[in-house]
Amino acid sequence: MRRTRTAVLISGRGSNLAALLAAAREPGYPAEIALVVSNRPDAGGLGHAAGAGVATAIVDHRSHAGKPAFEAALQAVLEAARIELVCLAGFMRLLSEAFVERWRDRMINVHPSLLPSFRGLDTHARAIEAGVRIHGATVHFVRSDVDTGPIIVQGAVPVLSSDTADSLAARVLAVEHRIYPRALALVATGAATVVAEKVVLGAEPEGAEARCLIWPGPA
Structure with missing residues (x-):
């Protein structure tokens, strides 16, 4: 069965991420958690991803000169991982209309x-x-x-x-x-x-x- 490649975006402890990872381990679950992205290098949820053997990426909003640059870096990471769906799970950044429209009906919260x-x-x-x-x-x-x-x-x-x-x-x-x-x-x-x-x-x-x-x- 082909599973939909999904990224989870987090900023903190990642308790909902842990629930999604647990579900994705079940046989027949239709989504694969292929990537976890955090805008904070110290996010506790990165440990959940590492423990599950899921790839992680850090796109620190503080390292980019404004929202357009941050979202361009985020988009590049998602594209490189061939992501099809995005889940926001305690992701504490407001996304621009342009970014949201790019993922229209493919991003949930x-x-x-x-x-x-x-x-x-x-x-x-x-x-x-x-x-x-x-x-x-x-x-x-x-x-x-x-x-x-x-x-x-x-x-x-x-x-x-x-x-x-x-x-x-x-x-x-x-x-x-x-x-x-x-x-x-x-x-x-x-x-x-x-x-x-x-x-x-x-x-x-x-x-x-x-x-x-x-x-x-x-x-």
Whole structure:
């Protein structure tokens, strides 16, 4: 089986990267994590990649004279590795519209809220402050506006009256680790496609209407 060559872009500890690497080790998983790129040489996630025998690259934004030069270097690294899909996993750099368009419908991101609610930072504290009862995470195709783009998979958790931002964040992170591999598999197989800026699933799983924790659930 041919697997889709995928790069994961990170800036920090790489917990979602670890979840993707674990999924990619499973027989039959349709994506190969072929490259991990960090914009920070000290990113902890580089250790996850090395432990899994995955190639790594550092494209330090501080070593380039502005965003165009940084993105040109990043693009060159991705092209050299023959990358077909890109996953953003805690990659803390805003990408230009030109770069995002170059990877349109081939770059996905995980965000710790049920988009379109709570775009941006501090999502867990904001969810508690707003008094919502359901919170969660979203994997979506990347667009030039931050935390927008067609939604691929979402996972939800209840917001408890005893929650702090940290306790809620921990439960949401566990959901992220479940939904990101699922979303990458859907994109890599072509089961998730974008039509009129909405994701259409080629084969929705049986009984999916009963699954509210993670949508779409495993086939």
